[in-house]
Amino acid sequence: MVPETKPVEIVTIARTAPIYHPPLPEPIESASMDWRILSPDIMQQYLNSLETGDEPRVAYYGLTSQGYENLSMTMGEITRYLEQILHIVGYYREMDEEEENGTQ
Numbered sequence: 001m002v003p004e005t006k007p008v009e010i011v012t013i014a015r016t017a018p019i020y021h022p023p024l025p026e027p028i029e030s031a032s033m034d035w036r037i038l039s040p041d042i043m044q045q046y047l048n049s050l051e052t053g054d055e056p057r058v059a060y061y062g063l064t065s066q067g068y069e070n071l072s073m074t075m076g077e078i079t080r081y082l083e084q085i086l087h088i089v090g091y092y093r094e095m096d097e098e099e100e101n102g103t104q
Helices: 040-052 065-101
Strands: none
Touching: none
């Protein structure tokens, strides 16, 4: 006698794989900066004080007006890029939340 077999039932459940959302990095904490505008007169006063020993030896870095403008434009581009990235991340997180809640 052959044992009775039941037909195999195949059920397909389509689900999307859960999306991993890594935590966002810590916010940027910029250090304070001491800006000095060195005109030729102020620079000469510094050099005179340096010769008499009244000023510490400090290395100064300078930018031309165009260099300062370029620095400003670059910082603006970095800000724009970060804002766009955060909007994209927010969009995908929101989409994932809607899928989890079933409110597509």
